[in-house]
Amino acid sequence: xxxxxxxxxxAALPAALMAGLPAWAQEAATTATETATDAAAAxxxxxxxxxxxxxxxxxxxxLFMTVPGLALFYGGLVRTKNMLSVLMxxxxxxxxVMVIWVVYGYSFAFGGGTSPFWGGTAKIFLSGVTVDSTxxxxxxxxxxxxxxxxxxxxxxxxxxxxxxxxxFAERIKFSAxxxxxxxWVTFSYFPVAHMVWDAAGLIYNWSAIDFAGGTVVHxxxxxxxxxxxxxxxxxxxxxxxNMAPHSMTMTMVGAAMLWVGWFGFNVGxxxxxxxGATLAxxxxxxxxxxxxxxxxxxxxMTRGKASMLGAASGMVAGLVAITPACGTTGPMGAIVLGFxxxxxxxxxxxxxxxxxxxxxxxxVFGVHGxxxxxGAIATGILCAPSLGGTGFLVEAGTMGAQVAAQxxxxxxxxxxxxxxxxxxxxxxxxxxxxxxxxxxEREGLDLSSHGERAYNY
Amino acid sequence: xRALLFARVRFPGPAIAKGKDVKLIIAAIKPFKLDEVRxxxxxxxxxxxxxxxxxxxxxxSGHTEIYRGAEYAVNFVPKVRLEIVVADALAEQVVAxxxxxxxxxxxxxxxxxxxxxxxxxxxxxGETDDDAL
Numbered sequence: 001x002x003x004x005x006x007x008x009x010x011a012a013l014p015a016a017l018m019a020g021l022p023a024w025a026q027e028a029a030t031t032a033t034e035t036a037t038d039a040a041a042a043x044x045x046x047x048x049x050x051x052x053x054x055x056x057x058x059x060x061x062x063l064f065m066t067v068p069g070l071a072l073f074y075g076g077l078v079r080t081k082n083m084l085s086v087l088m089x090x091x092x093x094x095x096x097v098m099v100i101w102v103v104y105g106y107s108f109a110f111g112g113g114t115s116p117f118w119g120g121t122a123k124i125f126l127s128g129v130t131v132d133s134t135x136x137x138x139x140x141x142x143x144x145x146x147x148x149x150x151x152x153x154x155x156x157x158x159x160x161x162x163x164x165x166x167x168f169a170e171r172i173k174f175s176a177x178x179x180x181x182x183x184w185v186t187f188s189y190f191p192v193a194h195m196v197w198d199a200a201g202l203i204y205n206w207s208a209i210d211f212a213g214g215t216v217v218h219x220x221x222x223x224x225x226x227x228x229x230x231x232x233x234x235x236x237x238x239x240x241x242n243m244a245p246h247s248m249t250m251t252m253v254g255a256a257m258l259w260v261g262w263f264g265f266n267v268g269x270x271x272x273x274x275x276g277a278t279l280a281x282x283x284x285x286x287x288x289x290x291x292x293x294x295x296x297x298x299x300x301m302t303r304g305k306a307s308m309l310g311a312a313s314g315m316v317a318g319l320v321a322i323t324p325a326c327g328t329t330g331p332m333g334a335i336v337l338g339f340x341x342x343x344x345x346x347x348x349x350x351x352x353x354x355x356x357x358x359x360x361x362x363x364v365f366g367v368h369g370x371x372x373x374x375g376a377i378a379t380g381i382l383c384a385p386s387l388g389g390t391g392f393l394v395e396a397g398t399m400g401a402q403v404a405a406q407x408x409x410x411x412x413x414x415x416x417x418x419x420x421x422x423x424x425x426x427x428x429x430x431x432x433x434x435x436x437x438x439x440x441e442r443e444g445l446d447l448s449s450h451g452e453r454a455y456n457y
Numbered sequence: 458x459r460a461l462l463f464a465r466v467r468f469p470g471p472a473i474a475k476g477k478d479v480k481l482i483i484a485a486i487k488p489f490k491l492d493e494v495r496x497x498x499x500x501x502x503x504x505x506x507x508x509x510x511x512x513x514x515x516x517x518s519g520h521t522e523i524y525r526g527a528e529y530a531v532n533f534v535p536k537v538r539l540e541i542v543v544a545d546a547l548a549e550q551v552v553a554x555x556x557x558x559x560x561x562x563x564x565x566x567x568x569x570x571x572x573x574x575x576x577x578x579x580x581x582x583g584e585t586d587d588d589a590l
Contacts (some may be wrong), residue, residue: 243528244527310525313525
């Protein structure tokens with residue numbers, strides 16, 4: 001399979017476009033710039049209306065994951081007095097990152113540069129991109145309008161920092177949450193997206209498989225949440241006050257919206273409406289179902305009752321774990337992955353977290369970080385044809401080599417995001433300060449930061 | 458001086474005598490028993506009551522809730538508080554009706570208190586005490 005190889009060829013497209021409609025005229029230009037493999041057979045660029053329709057749908061589905069999906073999922077998990085702060089952070093971060101994405105983010109990630117670490121500045125302000133520009137897919141000669149590719153990737157960039165806020169919810173200053181997100185997407189999300197998905201990228205060239213963003217989105221965000229949660233300190237009253245979720249109903253609704261939206265995330269990452277996309281679709285159903293069952297079963301066995309929060313947590317854990325694997329794992333492998341990831345996340349959030357005694361308010365690391373790491377590594381195992389997968393990507397063609405590539409990708413992402421997050425926290429601390437005052441925290445961020453109340457009964 | 462003024466306002470002449478005829482019954486019961494109790498009370502002639510959703514504790518201890526491994530002890534149990542003002546003659550029967558109807562024989566069935574009411578007024582007509590009920 002030819003993973004996102006052809007993003008690099010984007011740079012050459014303006015040339016191809018000048019040739020206009022006559023397809024044969026473009027052949028030379030396109031072929032010349034296609035990355036090494038398969039280029040010889042490159043046909044005239046074709047934009048398939050079916051692909052465009054599916055990818056526009058996927059793009060909107062991923063937006064739906066952030067607002068309202070993630071916002072409601074997180075919102076239900078905080079106390080009544082902090083509901084709006086979480087909704088606002090998700091909404092504003094998504095909006096700010098969208099603007100940043102077209103100003104320089106897209107260029108930093110997919111600007112066509114040859115550095116293994118970032119995409120360069122060639123496409124700042126979407127320079128050179130027109131409505132006729134195209135972006136490559138996994139099939140030779142099949143393209144998407146570049147605006148569509150930019151929009152699809154934009155929604156990924158928007159949700160990732162919004163995921164992080166769960167780690168420091170209920171105590172962060174609003175300005176600090178926004179500033180941290182800006183610094184973090186700039187120096188962690190854009191480079192990691194380039195490293196993993198661009199044909200020039202470091203991790204990409206290790207042949208690590210990350211179909212829809214297990215490292216780029218989930219490990220990346222999970223580590224950042226862990227770092228900030230530790231550095232900002234626990235919530236006032238942590239371990240003493242009742243911090244039970246204020247609305248499990250909202251949380252269930254939000255989690256279910258995430259599941260629906262995740263089909264855009266995972267299946268859309270196929271970039272085309274092909275048979276390969278249907279495998280990702282199956283897996284996005286099955287891994288999640290397996291994970292929900294696993295979490296509920298474990299709860300019944302360990303404490304006698306299956307909780308709604310448990311089922312919702314299992315749902316998200318399964319979705320996170322299947323994200324990198326959804327295009328290369330067989331359906332049976334997906335169920336197993338869901339089970340394993342769910343069990344690991346359960347053990348982490350109920351036992352390990354309390355041992356280490358830090359306050360990752362909404363378990364971003366415990367679910368997205370841990371689930372993401374398990375998913376990323378398991379991708380290297382489950383893509384084995386003997387396990388129903390679609391085959392290894394590494395040159396050696398062995399499971400050991402593929403798993404090694406996966407682990408290298410995970411380690412780089414953990415270190416990169418960790419270091420950027422630590423530095424970002426210091427900068428934010430100096431510029432805006434991190435936490436609200438203690439009495440503001442007790443009053444609740446809705447009133448103290450936003451001057452309004454979530455519920456007026 | 459202050460006490461004197463207070464006393465004058467609080468104990469208007471006629472009310473002291475008539476007020477003895479009216480009782481306030483406060484009962485805390487299990488919420489799911491509310492409708493049954495209301496029906497039983499209506500049947501014996503009670504014509505109104507006030508209902509409040511409350512939380513409290515008695516001999517019934519609360520429960521623990523667990524959210525992803527974080528345990529919270531919930532020490533206050535939800536109850537319904539009834540306030541019923543009736544003529545003296547009916548009071549005993551009201552207490553008996555509530556205690557038989559709200560009874561489940563398990564801890565947490567609730568409590569009933571009976572108090573004297575000094576004065577009662579019907580807002581619409583200005584009728585007082587017994588007539589106001």
